[in-house]
Amino acid sequence: xxxxIPGRRHASEDDPRVILEEQVGVFEPVPPFxxxxxxxxEFYTLGDGEMFLNMGPQHPSTHGVLRVVLKINGEVxxxxxxxxxxxxxxxxxxxxxxxxxxxxxxLDPLEYVSSLFCEWPAVMxxxxxxxxxxxxxxxxxxxxxxxxxxxxxxxxxxxxxALDLGGxxxxxxxxxxxxxxxxxxxxxxxxxxxxxxxxxxxxxGDLNHEFMSRLGDWMTRATEQHEANVRLLNxxxxxxxxxxxxxxxxxxxxxxxxxxxxxxxxxxxxxDVRRSHPxxxxxxxxxxxxxxxxxxxxxxxxxxxxxxxQSLRIIDQCLHQMPDGPVIAKLPRLLRPRPGRxxxxxxxxxxxxxxxxxxDGTDQPFRMRIHDPSFVHLQSVGLLMPGHLIADTMAVMAxxxxxxxxxxx
Amino acid sequence: xxxxxxxxxxxxxxEVLTGPVRQRHDETELRLAPGDVTTVMRALHDEPDLRFxxxxxxxxxxxxxxxxxxxxxxxxxxxxxxxxIADGLPRDDPRVPSVTFLWKGAEWMxxxxxxxxxxxxxxxxxxxxxxxxxxxxxxPLRKDFxxxxxxARSPGAGVRHMxxxxxxxNATKTSLLRxxxxx
Numbered sequence: 352x353x354x355x356i357p358g359r360r361h362a363s364e365d366d367p368r369v370i371l372e373e374q375v376g377v378f379e380p381v382p383p384f385x386x387x388x389x390x391x392x393e394f395y396t397l398g399d400g401e402m403f404l405n406m407g408p409q410h411p412s413t414h415g416v417l418r419v420v421l422k423i424n425g426e427v428x429x430x431x432x433x434x435x436x437x438x439x440x441x442x443x444x445x446x447x448x449x450x451x452x453x454x455x456x457x458l459d460p461l462e463y464v465s466s467l468f469c470e471w472p473a474v475m476x477x478x479x480x481x482x483x484x485x486x487x488x489x490x491x492x493x494x495x496x497x498x499x500x501x502x503x504x505x506x507x508x509x510x511x512x513a514l515d516l517g518g519x520x521x522x523x524x525x526x527x528x529x530x531x532x533x534x535x536x537x538x539x540x541x542x543x544x545x546x547x548x549x550x551x552x553x554x555x556g557d558l559n560h561e562f563m564s565r566l567g568d569w570m571t572r573a574t575e576q577h578e579a580n581v582r583l584l585n586x587x588x589x590x591x592x593x594x595x596x597x598x599x600x601x602x603x604x605x606x607x608x609x610x611x612x613x614x615x616x617x618x619x620x621x622x623d624v625r626r627s628h629p630x631x632x633x634x635x636x637x638x639x640x641x642x643x644x645x646x647x648x649x650x651x652x653x654x655x656x657x658x659x660x661q662s663l664r665i666i667d668q669c670l671h672q673m674p675d676g677p678v679i680a681k682l683p684r685l686l687r688p689r690p691g692r693x694x695x696x697x698x699x700x701x702x703x704x705x706x707x708x709x710x711d712g713t714d715q716p717f718r719m720r721i722h723d724p725s726f727v728h729l730q731s732v733g734l735l736m737p738g739h740l741i742a743d744t745m746a747v748m749a750x751x752x753x754x755x756x757x758x759x760x
Numbered sequence: 761x762x763x764x765x766x767x768x769x770x771x772x773x774x775e776v777l778t779g780p781v782r783q784r785h786d787e788t789e790l791r792l793a794p795g796d797v798t799t800v801m802r803a804l805h806d807e808p809d810l811r812f813x814x815x816x817x818x819x820x821x822x823x824x825x826x827x828x829x830x831x832x833x834x835x836x837x838x839x840x841x842x843x844x845i846a847d848g849l850p851r852d853d854p855r856v857p858s859v860t861f862l863w864k865g866a867e868w869m870x871x872x873x874x875x876x877x878x879x880x881x882x883x884x885x886x887x888x889x890x891x892x893x894x895x896x897x898x899x900p901l902r903k904d905f906x907x908x909x910x911x912a913r914s915p916g917a918g919v920r921h922m923x924x925x926x927x928x929x930n931a932t933k934t935s936l937l938r939x940x941x942x943x
Contacts, residue, residue: 384894390886436891443876444900479785609815609865622814628786628834628841694787694832694841696816705817707830718901720819720830730868759891 380405380420394432400424404741408437414511414748415755417729421741428736428744433729438759446719451477451551451686454716458706459545461723461757465504467497467536468699469757470549472706473719475630475695477551480688480710488676489553490632495669496536496548497697498662499566502573503532504700505655505662506580508752512652513584515749516593521583528576535565551686553679566670573663581656594649598735598747601646608731611724612702614751617654618646624698631697636668648750655700655752687714701725701752721760725753762788762840768809773800778847789843794829794856797846804833804842805862811835812842815863820854820873824903827854827879849879851902858883876901 363369380403386392397403407418416437422430442461446454458469471493478485510525533543539562540548540555548555584590600608605618615622623640625633641657643650688710696705702724711717728751735747761783769781769790776799779791792800804812812833821828827849833842846856858881859866870881871890878899881887889896898905 382894387888387894388886391888436889436893439891441900444905447901606813607862607864609863609869622834627836628839691784692787692789692843693785694817694843696841703816705832707817707819707832709821718821720817720821722817722819726868726872727865730865734864 391432394420394422394430397422398424398429401429406744408434414753415758417753417755417758419732419744421744423741426740428739428741431733431736431744433732435729435759438755440760442760443719443721446716448715450714451688451716452684454719455549455551456545456547458721459547461721461760462699462701462704462725462754463544463756464507464754465500465700466545467493467500467548468697468704469721470547471497471697471699472695472704473708474549474551475697476693476706476708477686477688477716479693479695480691480708481551481682481686483552483680483682485680486553486677487632487674488557489678489680491669491673492554492558492678493549494631494633494636495666495673496539496546496554498665498669499532499536501662501700502577502659502666503529505659506532508655508700508749509580509584509652511752512746512749513590515745516590518584518587518590521580524580524583528580531565531569535562535569538562538565550679552682553677555679557678558673566666570663570666570670574660577656577659577663585653585656591649593743594652594746594750595645595647597648597739597743598750599645599647600731600735604734605646608734609727610702610731611727612698612700613654613658614651614702614728614731616640616642617650619644624696624703628696630695635672636665638665638668648746651750651752658700685714687712696722699724701754701757702728723757723760725755725757726760729753729758761786762838765838765840765842772803772807772810776800783840786840787843788838788840789845791845791847794846794849797829797844797859798857798861800844801831801859801862804844809837811837815859815866816841818859818866818869818873820877820879820901822851822877822901822903825851827851827877829856829873829879831859854879856881860884875899878902 360370360372363371381395386395401422401424404421404423406421408416418434420432421428442457445457455470455473458473459466461469506525506528510522513521537543540546600618602619605615605620619642621640621642626640638661641654643654690710690712692709694707696703704724705722707720708716709718732748736744765788766781766783776792776796777790778793782789804810812835814834816834817832819830821830829846831844849856856879858870867884867886868890870884871887873879874887875889875891876899
């Protein structure tokens with residue numbers, strides 16, 4: 352196990368310019384330095400009968416490399432402290448040193464299970480900076496591919512959710528569904544996971560025959576397949592009983608925690624960027640925003656299943672309303688937007704994914720802020736967990752559906 | 761663009777704004793001094809004709825001259841995103857009041873801004889580094905932090921790849937020489 356708490360550092364004897372770090376072999380939950388903040392001091396002070404338990408960063412249920420320090424009393428979690436940064440690549444800084452076209456492909460690996468939703472706000476923000484009109488066919492293709500990926504992402508969520516609770520079957524089923532969609536998008540975009548398909552002013556390449564035939568094939572059985580997947584878990588009494596009432600969050604708290612997406616809608620707030628701040632061609636499409644009032648893990652899980660049905664509706668409409676025309680606006684290869692600021696947000700499967708771009712008139716973004724919903728959701732684990740069992744940490748975390756690639760940026 | 765929102769904001773916050781209310785596309789932007797953040801955000805959040813209940817984003821910006829903290833808000837009372845810019849934070853000691861009293865979820869976003877820019881959010885209970893290791897001393901997203909990668913030492917350093925006068929295959933002996941000397 353590699354050390355993540357930094358060890359003592361000293362200069363190398365061979366070359367004094369090289370600083371060596373001593374290996375710390377054991378993972379100590381308590382950091383080897385005095386507390387830096389009020390909250391850290393409070394957390395790392397043990398009460399009566401309490402102890403620390405270190406979970407991760409290589410724990411299979413943390414959906415990536417996340418480390419969580421749990422403060423437990425018996426088997427009950429009294430507090431927890433997520434430790435991030437194991438996957439930090441500094442994407443924002445990299446984007447500042449790339450030009451506008453290059454910046455987009457840095458964004459794909461952020462939410463690696465739904466990577467089109469990271470490109471989308473970026474191209475939207477840059478289009479706003481450049482005042483580009485996107486062809487309508489391109490907008491429809493974006494919506495079509497985006498909603499397909501939403502279905503894939505929610506399918507994978509369902510599998511992970513069950514896996515974290517100890518059920519092994521659903522993940523195999525949901526990977527079948529996801530794989531079909533991903534292969535389909537692969538024939539459209541040329542890549543299976545990190546698509547890099549959206550371009551400033553449109554998309555890279557029109558719909559092709561292979562994609563359309565795969566899509567048509569899939570659409571005929573998508574609904575039945577979804578129902579079949581749903582039946583795996585929704586009628587499982589152990590699953591439902593365990594999820595009900597777990598990690599409950601009410602409406603006001605969800606707003607205060609800046610939650611978005613399915614997690615917010617499961618708490619009863621009908622906020623969906625596609626409706627509350629419409630973008631692309633969503634105003635022309637007919638779909639519902641499902642909400643639930645309970646705000647617990649089961650509600651978050653069921654809400655995502657409802658969303659899949661709405662996504663299938665949207666895909667169907669896209670196919671029927673798809674206009675003809677170009678798929679990308681004519682733009683110079685070297686883009687120099689006028690100095691300005693723009694903010695664009697889309698509804699990703701996890702919530703509001705937003706990019707705030709600042710242009711200073713050169714060909715590189717001056718600043719590119721990436722707002723990732725997983726990052727915001729992960730901090731509410733600390734609010735939802737106290738009072739629950741250790742084993743439920745994974746259930747609560749999985750129901751919030753964070754993607755560590757996006758959390759750590 | 762929501763002209764009515766602009767009028768409402770100008771009428772309500774006219775005396776604390778440090779610049780004109782700007783609008784472009786679906787965004788409305790207002791600028792204020794860091795000292796006014798608490799009162800203005802509370803008013804935006806609570807007042808029934810504004811109702812900005814939803815903090816969409818919080819981030820730091822280093823303009824090279826000053827630091828800024830930028831908030832994006834959403835309300836059902838307007839079709840615009842509202843951008844609030846706390847402007848003119850000195851680069852050597854940027855300080856701004858925290859908004860965690862309204863949105864607890866801003867805590868990590870403020871931690872991130874602290875980690876990346878060194879902006880101190882007064883009132884945030886947990887202002888420690890979030891991405892970088894605890895013993896890290898610099899602030900990576902500041903404009904005076906250069907990426908120490910291989911490209912910085914390569915002959916092409918400082919040359920934007922798209923602005924090169926010759927594609928590599930057309931490069932003449934002279935241009936290769938120029939690159940080799942690092943000029």
